[in-house]
Amino acid sequence: MSDVTTVSDATTEFFESLRDRGHEPLLGRANGTFRFELANGEKPERWLVAVDKGDITVSRAARKADCTIYADRALFNRIAAGEVNVWTAVLRGALAVEGDPELLVMFQRILPEPRER
Amino acid sequence: MENVKILDGNTFVVSDGSGDIEASSSDPTGLFVFDTRFLSRWILTINGQRLHALSTDDLSYFQTRFFLVPGTGTVYIDSKLSVIRERTLAEGFHEELTIFNHDDHSVELTVRIEAASDFADLFEVKDALQKKGVYTNSVEHEQLLLKYARGTFNRATSISSTSAAEIDDRGLTFLVRLAPATSWSTGLNVSPSTTLSVLRKRGLPPHSHRVEAMEHDLAVWLEHAPRLSCDWEPLTVSYQRSLVDLAALRFSPITAGRKSLPAAGLPWFMTMFGRDSIFTSLQALPFAPDLAATTLSQLALRQGTRCDDFRDEDPGRILHELRYGELTAFEERPHSPYYGCVDATPLFVVLLDEYERWTGNHKLVHDLETEARAAIAWIDGYADLQGNGYIAYKRRNTETGLENQCWKDSWDSISYHDGTLPAFPRATCELQGYAYDAKVRAARLARLIWKDEDYADELEHQAGELKRRFNRDFWIDDRGYFALALDADGRQVDALASNNGHLLWSGIVDKSKAKSVMQHLMGRRLFSGWGIRTLADGEGRYNPIGYHVGTVWPFDNSFIAWGLRRYGFKDEAARVAACILEAASYFDGRLPEAFGGYERSLTRYPVQYPTACSPQAWSTGAPLLLLRTMLGLEPVGDHLVVDPALSVEIGHLELLDIPGRWGRIDAFGRGRVEMAGVR
Numbered sequence: 107m108s109d110v111t112t113v114s115d116a117t118t119e120f121f122e123s124l125r126d127r128g129h130e131p132l133l134g135r136a137n138g139t140f141r142f143e144l145a146n147g148e149k150p151e152r153w154l155v156a157v158d159k160g161d162i163t164v165s166r167a168a169r170k171a172d173c174t175i176y177a178d179r180a181l182f183n184r185i186a187a188g189e190v191n192v193w194t195a196v197l198r199g200a201l202a203v204e205g206d207p208e209l210l211v212m213f214q215r216i217l218p219e220p221r222e223r
Numbered sequence: 224m225e226n227v228k229i230l231d232g233n234t235f236v237v238s239d240g241s242g243d244i245e246a247s248s249s250d251p252t253g254l255f256v257f258d259t260r261f262l263s264r265w266i267l268t269i270n271g272q273r274l275h276a277l278s279t280d281d282l283s284y285f286q287t288r289f290f291l292v293p294g295t296g297t298v299y300i301d302s303k304l305s306v307i308r309e310r311t312l313a314e315g316f317h318e319e320l321t322i323f324n325h326d327d328h329s330v331e332l333t334v335r336i337e338a339a340s341d342f343a344d345l346f347e348v349k350d351a352l353q354k355k356g357v358y359t360n361s362v363e364h365e366q367l368l369l370k371y372a373r374g375t376f377n378r379a380t381s382i383s384s385t386s387a388a389e390i391d392d393r394g395l396t397f398l399v400r401l402a403p404a405t406s407w408s409t410g411l412n413v414s415p416s417t418t419l420s421v422l423r424k425r426g427l428p429p430h431s432h433r434v435e436a437m438e439h440d441l442a443v444w445l446e447h448a449p450r451l452s453c454d455w456e457p458l459t460v461s462y463q464r465s466l467v468d469l470a471a472l473r474f475s476p477i478t479a480g481r482k483s484l485p486a487a488g489l490p491w492f493m494t495m496f497g498r499d500s501i502f503t504s505l506q507a508l509p510f511a512p513d514l515a516a517t518t519l520s521q522l523a524l525r526q527g528t529r530c531d532d533f534r535d536e537d538p539g540r541i542l543h544e545l546r547y548g549e550l551t552a553f554e555e556r557p558h559s560p561y562y563g564c565v566d567a568t569p570l571f572v573v574l575l576d577e578y579e580r581w582t583g584n585h586k587l588v589h590d591l592e593t594e595a596r597a598a599i600a601w602i603d604g605y606a607d608l609q610g611n612g613y614i615a616y617k618r619r620n621t622e623t624g625l626e627n628q629c630w631k632d633s634w635d636s637i638s639y640h641d642g643t644l645p646a647f648p649r650a651t652c653e654l655q656g657y658a659y660d661a662k663v664r665a666a667r668l669a670r671l672i673w674k675d676e677d678y679a680d681e682l683e684h685q686a687g688e689l690k691r692r693f694n695r696d697f698w699i700d701d702r703g704y705f706a707l708a709l710d711a712d713g714r715q716v717d718a719l720a721s722n723n724g725h726l727l728w729s730g731i732v733d734k735s736k737a738k739s740v741m742q743h744l745m746g747r748r749l750f751s752g753w754g755i756r757t758l759a760d761g762e763g764r765y766n767p768i769g770y771h772v773g774t775v776w777p778f779d780n781s782f783i784a785w786g787l788r789r790y791g792f793k794d795e796a797a798r799v800a801a802c803i804l805e806a807a808s809y810f811d812g813r814l815p816e817a818f819g820g821y822e823r824s825l826t827r828y829p830v831q832y833p834t835a836c837s838p839q840a841w842s843t844g845a846p847l848l849l850l851r852t853m854l855g856l857e858p859v860g861d862h863l864v865v866d867p868a869l870s871v872e873i874g875h876l877e878l879l880d881i882p883g884r885w886g887r888i889d890a891f892g893r894g895r896v897e898m899a900g901v902r
Contacts, residue, residue: 132528134593194559197552199375208478208524215528 117144117179120186121153124216125164132215134160138206140213141171146179173209176202188218230471231285231312231437233257233486233493233547241276242289242308242318243267246341251348251490253340254315254380254413258494258548260348261315261380261415262369264339267308269293269322269332274306284471285312285437304330313433315380315415321408324401334397336411342371342378344548345491346556356549360392367395376552378417385410417547444470448510451850452877455894457808461846464812468838469507469847473514476521476545484517488816488839495560497522497541497567498630499840501574506781506844508581509851509881515578516587522571523594527562527601532619535563535628539601541571543625556623563625564632565606565616565654568598569661576664579672580858583884588672599665599682602658608648611713612692614658615648629654630779631722631757635764636771637708640717642763645710652705653722655693656729662686663730694733703739705732719743719759721776724783727790737790744783745795752823753806754780754799760820767820774817774832777803778841781848788852793868797896800849801870807846814842854878854890861885867892 124130142153154171156163177185181200184190192214195201203210228237237252238244244265246252254262267274274291281287291306303326309319324330341354356373367382367390386409388395399407444466451462474486476495485507486492487499500522504515527540534557535543546558557563572595579588588595608615618624627636629651637651638644666682669675697705699715705723706715723740726732732740743749748759754775758765764772780803787796806829807814816839819830854876855866861884869876873894880887 131593135590191554191559194552194554197376197547197559199377211478211524219529220531220533 116183116186117151120218121155121164124155124162127162129160130157130162130216131160133157133162133212136160136209136212138172138209139169140209141169141174142182143174143176144179144182145177151179171205173203173205173207173213175210176204185217188221191220192217227279227281227287227289228489229281229285229287229310229312229316230489230493233474234312234314235489235493236310236312236316237490238265238310240279240289241267241274241291242279242287242310243273246348251345253343254415255345255490255493256315256415257417258345258546258551259378259415259417260343260345261340261378262338262413263341263343264337265413266337267291267306267320268335268337269304269306271333271335277305282309283438283441284467286310286434304332311434315413318411318413319408320411321406322399322401323406324403327403329403330401332397332399332401332407334399335394336382337394338367338369338380338382338413339393340369340371340380342369342549344550346546346548346550362390362392365390367392373549373553376549378415378549381412381414381416383412383414385412441467441470444511447882449881450877450879452875452879454874455872455876457804457812458846458850458873458876461804461807461812461814462850464807465843465846466510468813468843469503469511469514469840472503472838472840472843478524479517479521482517483514484521485514485840485844487841488836491836492839494547495521495542495545497543498564498570501567501570502778502782503840503844505570505574505577506778506841506848506851508577509856509883510847512578512582512882515574516582516584519571519575519578519587519591522567523591525560526594526597531562533557534559534561535618535620535624537562537601537605539568539597539599540605541567541598543567543628557620561624563616563618563620563628565614565628566630566657568601568606569614569654569657571595572598572661572665573657576668579668581883583861585672588668592673595665595668596678599661602661603685606658609650609711609713611650611709612689613650613696613709614654615650615709617647617649631720631771633770635769636757637716638718638758638762638764638772640719640762645708645716648711649708649716651708651722652693652697653725653729655689655697656726656731659686659689659693659731660729662689690731690733693731694736698736703736704743705736705740718762718764719748720762721749721755721757721779721783724755724779724786727786728782729786730789732790734790737792741787741790741792741795744787745798751775751820752802753818753829754803755783756820757817765820768830768832770817770832773820775803775806775820775829776817776842777806777814777845778839781845781852784849784852788855788868793855793866794896796852797868797870798898800853801872801896801898803849804846812846813838814845815839816842850878854892856881856890858883863888863890865890865892868896869894870896870898872898 136157140155144151154165154167234256236254246263253260272293277290289308305323307321311317359370361368369380371378473483475483485503487496500518504518527536540562542560543564545560550556551558606614616628662682663686666679669679707718707720708716758772766773784796784799815831817832857864869892871894876892879889
């Protein structure tokens with residue numbers, strides 16, 4: 107794992123592709139907002155994802171969310187790249203979740219397929 | 224001394240008869256929460272002496288009282304003291320310890336509780352594996368803290384008392400002076416903490432209120448179930464036992480709020496299983512329909528969406544098993560969740576339809592339309608490993624995945640008549656039945672609720688086609704039964720097995736073949752007098768105490784009985800039901816997972832299969848489904864049809880207030896089916 111962070115990495119690509127997707131049928135029953143607090147040196151990087159019956163909007167707004175996920179940015183890069191499973195990361199305590207766990211389980215559906223192990 | 228178990232959802236304690244816990248690395252005693260052992264040592268001594276149990280009293284499934292005296296059992300060294308240990312589950316557990324001095328002079332006592340935890344993952348206990356993390360014990364804020372850490376993975380147990388104690392890193396000591404005819408007591412709290420706690424926003428009430436809440440909850444649960452009145456004790460006893468055990472086996476995944484579904488069994492399987500949770504929900508539908516709703520929505524939430532070889536996951540596939548322990552967290556086991564089972568996916572659709580037929584709840588069927596369609600698509604796509612239109616299985620996780628992904632999941636369960644084992648992929652027969660039933664039922668839902676006539680037509684056409692091919696490809700003409708499976712080359716795996724009964728339940732059997740199938744099920748090779756064996760006597764691998772190769776499984780028999788009724792064999796279904804319920808009375812109404820396949824005339828009583836899993840959810844559900852079957856309960860439109868066929872032992876049977884889309888309805892029956900020739 108590298109401690110050098112680049113601007114365009116798996117995390118950024120993931121959220122940008124999510125923004126471009128607009129509608130995601132796998133989240134058709136999901137209603138709620140996610141906040142991602144990604145620790146990266148001094149200041150956490152923040153992403154807000156709102157889902158309304160599968161319609162997705164992505165922003166950097168600082169708002170309260172139904173489900174907040176706290177992780178190191180380096181770890182989230184690996185999650186966004188399909189190298190780390192988000193649920194086992196929760197079980198390991200590598201990732202903390204506040205709020206509605208059902209939303210997190212749903213969110214897992216749109217993470218990339220796992221890479222060769 | 225026999226192990227004493229108390230449980231609540233995914234929290235349970237297994238101890239010896241005196242309440243002590245002295246676990247070895249391979250022994251399932253201790254306090255377990257979320258698949259992790261939080262206490263592996265818990266030993267009470269008075270003046271250095273262990274205690275001996277006079278009796279234990281199971282107050283409820285979450286509370287036990289132990290009556291103890293000092294001494295090891297052969298000689299009572301001091302019977303002037305007696306001890307009551309009352310243990311109640313509440314997140315961890317609370318223990319109320321009371322010591323009585325019956326002597327006419329004062330006594331000085333050193334009361335000691337030794338405590339330790341190995342923080343073993345349940346899988347480690349099962350397979351006796353070594354730990355990789357670091358342990359620390361400490362005393363902080365008048366609590367003994369037992370901790371385990373492996374990287375960011377942290378688990379801890381804190382132990383405290385309500386009376387003053389000297390605490391060291393191996394336990395708690397109380398110095399007690401007791402005047403004549405007085406008593407002393409203390410409360411002991413054992414609280415686990417896990418990373419997962421942040422996910423649980425349950426806001427638990429204080430201990431005393433929690434017990435009240437649990438008692439109230441059990442009372443409400445029993446009140447909501449239909450009332451049984453019957454003059455045949457085997458049925459009344461096992462009905463009551465089943466309702467209480469089912470209450471105890473309720474499990475709330477962290478995503479389900481306060482709703483619950485049936486976990487698979489104690490001690491190894493206190494978690495959500497696709498297959499077990501579905502089968503148990505089906506059995507319990509006429510009695511506790513909410514279990515089915517939670518099972519469906521929780522399984523739907525975790526339906527597969529991707530191809531993941533480690534987890535044997537595909538899009539549309541319903542999970543096999545979900546775990547929270549250390550080995551799962553570090554991906555040394557694939558249960559996050561693991562998807563290696565092939566029957567849960569069609570059975571998910573079967574349960575969804577059966578649930579609607581009973582409850583009339585269209586909303587859930589609407590909500591789960593996407594998932595139900597994905598399940599059907601999985602049957603036609605990913606599950607068709609050989610491209611021949613049959614569900615088959617072959618694991619992709621060859622290290623820790625399951626070889627046999629049907630309900631008979633032990634290594635030798637699927638064999639040819641001569642005892643040899645077929646190669647993979649294997650297409651076992653009951654899977655095709657479930658697929659058929661899933662399509663017929665999905666067609667009904669498509670027409671009624673999803674309003675998609677084209678899809679309904681297509682499903683019905685596919686189901687008819689599947690039935691036609693199945694009756695050609697699996698039928699062994701010269702023997703008159705269906706092959707257990709098709710092997711990797713599409714050849715018949717020709718052993719005679721109980722799977723034929725599940726085929727009747729699914730409705731895939733041609734009417735012209737049903738009688739022959741029934742005769743095999745009720746014939747001497749399969750029917751032992753207690754029930755139908757998993758594998759017929761005379762098959763190469765038959766063994767009356769082989770896990771899936773000769774034992775009798777109550778759950779299996781309950782679905783077979785339902786199948787017999789489906790094809791009109793009412794009397795045979797009544798006989799199977801009566802025999803299984805008679806067997807239950809040898810186990811105080813609590814049916815074990817399986818019992819020996821010995822001939823009834825040989826052993827006179829059912830020989831329990833030597834495994835520790837009890838209560839087991841689908842055995843707990845078996846008396847419920849047998850009761851439904853005997854009464855011939857069948858929802859038709861907004862009505863419940865009652866068409867009883869009961870064995871002659873049963874003078875009268877009343878089941879009152881059966882819940883469903885009709886409100887509440889009563890059913891009555893009188894015994895008339897002769898048991899001659901069965902025993």
